[in-house]
Amino acid sequence: MKQFMVFVRKEFYHVFRDRRTLLILFGLPVMQILLFGYALTTEIKNAQIIIVDHAGDAASGKLIAMISASKYFNISQQAYADDDIYTDFKKGAAKCALVFPAGFGNDLRNGQVAQLQIITDATDPNTAKTLTNYLTAIVTDYQQQINPTANIPMRIEPVTRMLYNPALNGSMNFVPGVMALVLMIICTTLTSVSIVREKEMGTMEILLVSPFKPVYVVLAKAVPYLVLAMVDFVIILLLSILALEMPVRGNLLLLFMESTLFIISCLSLGLLISSVTRSQQTAMMVSMMGMMLPTILFTGFIFPLENMPLPLQLISNLLPSRWFYVIVKAVMLKGLGIGVVWKETLVLAGMTLVLLTISIKSFKTRLA
Amino acid sequence: MRTLRLLLEKEFRQIFRDKGLLPVIFVMPMIQLLIMPLAANFDVKHINLAVVDRDHSTYTQQMVAKIASSGYFFIKGYYTDYTPALHQVEQEKADIILEIPAHFERDLVKENKAAVYLAADAINGTKAGLGSAYLNTILGDFNNEIRMKWLPVKMPGAGTIDVTYSNWFNPNMNYRLYMVPGILVLLVTMVGGFIAALNIVKEKEMGTIEQINVTPIKKWQFILGKLIPFWVIGMVDFSLGLLLARFVYGIIPLGSLLLLYSFLAVYLVALLGFGLLISTYSANQLQAMFVAFFFIMIFMLMSGLFVSVDNMPGWAKVIAKLTPVTHFIDVMRMIVLKGSRFADIKMQFLYEIAFAVVLNGWAIWNYRKTA
16 A cells, blocks of 8 residues: 555656646636637527518518517528529528518418518528527517417417526536536546556556556556546536536535546546557547547537437447536536436446456556 | 658658557548447437326327327326426436326316426427427417317418428438538548647657757758648548548538648648647647647537537637638538539638648747747
8 A cells, every 4th residue: 555655656746747737737628618618509699691572561571670689690681682592501601591472461461371481501400490490480479460369269378497497508508518528538638648658658667577566557647637637627617606607506525426436437448548559649549539529429418319329329328428417417407416316327337447447457468 | 852752751651650540540530430420410309208197188188199299209208296207307318398287178178278387408408499399389289270170260360471491402401411521520630630739749758859950951841741741641531531421421522622622731731730839839748639639629619510600609709710620611511512612612711821821830930949
């Protein structure tokens, strides 16, 4: 045990001697969480819309006024010809268009069916669909205004409540996701370099001839990073509470313990990468190149996991961040306890155990 | 010229000697391009619904059946109380609770109106918003159906508006058309950005840079010698990806390939200049990697691929405009999906050229000062 502490101390020296890296390690997550917390939102605002008004009557005027009053749309310019839509879409200057045929208001007044055309640039299907929904909702609103429904018989009136996030604040979803993403990448990369650096520098030989079990060499390397990552987590958490106004509805201690478990699982993954690669460059490329996109896609904070084909859902289960994200949402935002997240916790714990075992085992075989 | 050729030979040898690195540069991105687009689907089409039915009438049964047959909703369970339904939401097993109060049917017939209550897990605001909007539409349809059954007379008054929809450039609303080109850009960006960021600093760490510094190589020759091999790697990776997009996803660029490749060529110079710049400032590979990670993550998340740039606050839009990736993803989509021409992407081209000049100039200027 004493020997182990000596090793841990040596590793601490290594880490804390490099001030610039430390600065980067604390500075970057802070900036990222602030940047993404404020900037990322899937809510659509101010989308450029082209209005082609061949009718030019009171009805079309009223509808255009309603569209321009909504926060979703910016009317780019009126008085367009149909061809301009194509040109503007190609330039990326607008996302959708609304075409009023001549006689729109007349048809409506005479109790006939008035035509209206919504055209979207569907290269981005998500935006196209959402904008179509917003436009349709505005048209429905307008129709209700001219066709009062107040005394229509047999009305079903849906009353909607938004749980946990009544203001539909985008950062509620993104902050826990970015938290999981940032911690995952940083922790994995940190340890992935640690062993391979000693291999590359030749100092590993010295460690291996010492009368010291290789297991401890590996573990001692992970300890300083564990401390660093936990400090990082606390900073990120404080920021999201103070700056991004995220609530902490559940038990803080539980949240902290879960994060520690998550951090350990990522560090173990890094150790595994480190013991199977031969150069720092390769180790870092594997942990960055190999982890970044999958972590963004499979954590579930941008794309819903349940939309994915089954094999991909299974792959997503292999990522620690996917489980941590669920835990953070449950504990932090929903205020739930271990009674609800015990399953996710067990999965994380199991993963950590497996990753640690494999990395220690594969480290040993390299000794022989 | 001969100096440059020798430098290039050295760099290429170094890259191809590292057998661990090659699969990471060429195979891993392609595997990701095969898998990732399948995962990237925003479509909200799988909403789990917990139903709390306190009425148990014919109407509530018909209503739930109609919701279930819409294709958007999966009925996760029926409850007679709110609490167990809320538990489903807490455990992420349900997204929305539909609560039908007691006497729903009686109220609807006798009082002429009845309320139903929706409670959505709004941590993911998009899903909650779209889900309850869908549900509202279905409820509205159901409402009309039963009304028509009871009072089959059309209400007098103004006309109705019939909305037709057309979705240009991607009429089937296929997500892959949208994601594959974007993900290819990200993959090329990661390979190029990381590998360039690590390179000069690696020589610093290994001490080999001293040997180069004592030779009469000019700064720009050195930087160019570093840049060209990675530029070639980027070109190869991109071409492989384009072939994959063609044969696996059936995506064939509508616009000119020449235009696409000219843009790529400039883009890669800008990106690699950026990587080399990071490298000249860093003291070791770990530092370089983290700085590169920091910026590339910003490039990725703010590029408009995952989250549309239009929705961001003004200052964030400025940041998005100042990242080379945003413009390339834009241009990639425009050329591949819309067949846009040079005139359409002129602005993006100018941005990219400016990035290339500034970043590389800076890297050349900064190199050796710190070495």
